[in-house]
Amino acid sequence: MNRVLSIAAVTLRTAVRSRIVVFMMLLLVFILTGLPSAIRGDGTLTGYVQVLLSYTLGFAGFILSVVAVWTGCTAVSSEIRTHQMDLVVTKPVPAVQIWFGKWLGILALSLALLLFTFAAAYGGLRWAMIHRSASEVDIQKLREQVLVAREKIAPRDEGLEERAENLYRLRQAEGAVPEGVAPSTARRIIADDLRLQANSVPPGYGRRWIFDFGSSVKDRPLFLRYTFSASRPEIEGLWTAGESGSRDQAVRRVTEASGGVRTWRIPSAAARDGSLTIEFGNIHEEPATVIFPPENPPVLLLYHDSFEMNFLRVFCIAFIRIAVLAAIGLTAGTLFSEPVALFFSAWMVLLLNIGRYIRAMAATDVFFPVHDGPARIPGLLDRLLHLFFAALDGLVRPLQSPDVLGAMAAGEWVSWGLVAAEFLVKVLIFCGLLAALSSFVLKRREVGLPA
Amino acid sequence: MAENASNPVIAAADLKKVFRDFWRRPKVRAVDGISFEVSRGEVFGLLGPNGSGKSTTIKMLLGLLFPTSGRLRVLGESPRHVKTRSRVGYLPEHSYIYPHLTSEETLDFYGRLFDLSRRERRRRMEQLLEMIGLQHARHRMVGEFSKGMARRIGLAQALINDPDVVVLDEPTSGLDPIGCRQVKDLILTLARRGKTVLMSSHLLADVEDVCDRIAILYNGKIQAMGPVRELLEEKGRSRITLPELSPEAMARVLELLRKEFGEEPELEHPRRDLEQFFLDVVEKARRGTQASPPKKEKLAGYLEGEDLLQKLAAPSTTETKREEPPPSAPPPAARTDARLSHLLQNGPDNE
Incomplete structure (x- = not known):
């Protein structure tokens, strides 16, 4: 351990004395102060805080990720190139200790910078709450919807998958599934169709969701968050929450524009016995179907925890993400020469940032359709591309973090369970595997080769 | 192994x-x-x-x-x-x-x-x-x-x-x-x-x-x-280093060598190596500019070893490997010295 800590200390000391830290702190101050002013929010205090928490911290986090990858890459590859590593590997230090020492050094540096960033952001938030003028409504909205950790409850599963499967079997038995269409494609088409039907509300009809939350609502208001689209710019609807006919039932008649995210504040009294039924009625006079996007259904938000605890958990996840990137950079630096390592790491960062596009591509069966229509048949190239993106998705998905900054800015609860899962999968398993791979390679690498 | x-x-x-x-x-x-x-x-x-x-x-x-x-x-x-x-x-x-x-x-x-x-x-x-x-x-x-x-x-x-x-x-x-x-x-x-x-x-x-x-x-x-x-080592050649000799003694030595080896010996004054000369000059200059004697650079104690402390108590800064005594048989140069001494005492004719 003594050796690991000494290598970590030297890595950290070198970074600090080469003035990286000072430069990074200045850059972070610039981002933390400049970005909230540069990005135009909705003019409210809530908007300002949300920009600070999502965009500003997100950009600062991106900069710190780049620093972690870059420092990781150069920590080994640059030392091999300049032969500083010669004097380390000729000492009785196992390769795995060198890797861990370097990694810990980078983590210590990243931790200091991340602490600085989050502390500055929190300070900025508190400063804005004191010095920025805001209405009472705005302040209440900020306290209830942003500076809070609310658990997100999805509506009860309506067994659509099972219905889709049954319908697929029926259609297959009827011979209605066209020949050549992959079963997965046919199932997906049927399921999509069912979901769309379930979330479409024609004029004069309604849609019901049941939310089960089990726990107490703690006498705090609940919030329904939803979005919809319609063929008309504005839709008139009737929302009800709670037992029908009960005096605690919350009712809200709205005329709302299509698109955009809406929130309905529901008194806690409407919720009973750990569940809440919410209904929407399409009462628009002119015929217009309302569609709630199946991939983004209404959710119920319940108070769970304080903002500060959420802030702390988001900090932990941000640090875990940086730790993973530092490990990737360090491993690349061990495996490859400096320029190749930097190139490889840049690609990895890019892949992690476009993970959702990769996921979408992996879910695509036909990239080059021969003809249009629901029953497109994949060719050889389609299959190869599908395999490629599926493999890429398999590689990238475990490393992707949920958008915790966005969640925090929306006042959503980030659980300790998520922090623990991130730590287990990314730090213990993934970084452990990278450490094993790096030490295997470093032990077998001729570090004394002429540059 | x-x-x-x-x-x-x-x-x-x-x-x-x-x-x-x-x-x-x-x-x-x-x-x-x-x-x-x-x-x-x-x-x-x-x-x-x-x-x-x-x-x-x-x-x-x-x-x-x-x-x-x-x-x-x-x-x-x-x-x-x-x-x-x-x-x-x-x-x-x-x-x-x-x-x-x-x-x-x-x-x-x-x-x-x-x-x-x-x-x-x-x-x-x-x-x-x-x-x-x-x-x-x-x-x-x-x-x-x-x-x-x-x-x-x-x-x-x-x-x-x-x-x-x-x-x-x-x-x-x-x-x-x-x-x-x-x-x-x-x-x-x-x-x-x-x-x-x-x-x-x-x-x-x-x-x-x-x-x-x-x-x-x-x-x-x-x-x-x-x-x-x-x-x-140049096997076929020998070099003798002597103190300053009087012209007469030198002539006798040369004569002896001439008779012994049948060819004219080369005579030259030995030169110090440049490194030693440089160190002497620097040492002299240092003594001239400093009131107190300079602190002598010493070997790290732990490198000297406990058992050798006595032996290394006053390490010479000018010693070289050549000054170490041979471990077993005398080297060829030592044998030549003995032979020269014998020659000078007895002369080539008496051998």
Whole structure:
């Protein structure tokens, strides 16, 4: 351990004395102060805080990720190139200790910078709450919807998958599934169709969701968050929450524009016995179907925890993400020469940032359709591309973090369970595997080769 | 091969190193089947022009490069073995020290890599800084050092673990003559303590001063190898060094030699070597400018060893390997001296 800590200390000391830290702190101050002013929010205090928490911290986090990858890459590859590593590997230090020492050094540096960033952001938030003028409504909205950790409850599963499967079997038995269409494609088409039907509300009809939350609502208001689209710019609807006919039932008649995210504040009294039924009625006079996007259904938000605890958990996840990137950079630096390592790491960062596009591509069966229509048949190239993106998705998905900054800015609860899962999968398993791979390679690498 | 007192400390047999390109095609045959052994307490020199394979050989000895074929053992183990590395000290050709660390931090860091206790690190650091004359620069960043200072701190890190095998790549490169002399004295002292020293150098005079044996490499092969004295000895010629003689005595000696060998002997006054002359001049100048005698650079205590403290109580800064008494049979030069004495007493006719 003594050796690991000494290598970590030297890595950290070198970074600090080469003035990286000072430069990074200045850059972070610039981002933390400049970005909230540069990005135009909705003019409210809530908007300002949300920009600070999502965009500003997100950009600062991106900069710190780049620093972690870059420092990781150069920590080994640059030392091999300049032969500083010669004097380390000729000492009785196992390769795995060198890797861990370097990694810990980078983590210590990243931790200091991340602490600085989050502390500055929190300070900025508190400063804005004191010095920025805001209405009472705005302040209440900020306290209830942003500076809070609310658990997100999805509506009860309506067994659509099972219905889709049954319908697929029926259609297959009827011979209605066209020949050549992959079963997965046919199932997906049927399921999509069912979901769309379930979330479409024609004029004069309604849609019901049941939310089960089990726990107490703690006498705090609940919030329904939803979005919809319609063929008309504005839709008139009737929302009800709670037992029908009960005096605690919350009712809200709205005329709302299509698109955009809406929130309905529901008194806690409407919720009973750990569940809440919410209904929407399409009462628009002119015929217009309302569609709630199946991939983004209404959710119920319940108070769970304080903002500060959420802030702390988001900090932990941000640090875990940086730790993973530092490990990737360090491993690349061990495996490859400096320029190749930097190139490889840049690609990895890019892949992690476009993970959702990769996921979408992996879910695509036909990239080059021969003809249009629901029953497109994949060719050889389609299959190869599908395999490629599926493999890429398999590689990238475990490393992707949920958008915790966005969640925090929306006042959503980030659980300790998520922090623990991130730590287990990314730090213990993934970084452990990278450490094993790096030490295997470093032990077998001729570090004394002429540059 | 387990380590044994009689076994060589370094053993290389038919060692080859071929550098390959990206496609694994052979590019350069840097070392081409060399074999040598170095015993405990021996100072072994690797010589050769640039590109002859010296540094490649040294890097293979340290596990920085892997042999393409052949057998290499250091202290009876593979050079890549962690246990072996704990007993080896290495001074590279260029001082690859972290530039953002101070002298103290540098020695402390390398000491920690050997898992030395804090107290032991502190003790050795103090002694090494005193030995290399960098006490005044203990808090200065190594990156600000001159080449000579960087070499000194590099040497100190190579000795922090009191190694059994010291590998020195161009140890006197970048040092002034005083520093060169100190390094050479240090090498000799280490060898007397039973340490094995393997060094490479372009400065042939340095090698001649300290090495017991040398190997001359060219094109990756050993072209000549053996004890320095044997390799350099001109077998058919002798040199006699005498005190200042009167003209008459000189004439008689020359006459005797003429009669004995049948040819005219060459007569010249011996010259001091330039290094010694330089050191004398500097010492004299220093005495003239300083009121008190200068502090003598001394060897780090832990490197001297407890059992040798007496022997090394007053180490001469001008001693060389040549002044050591021969271990067994008198060397050819000693036999010649005896014969000359006999000649002078009896004359050639009386023999």
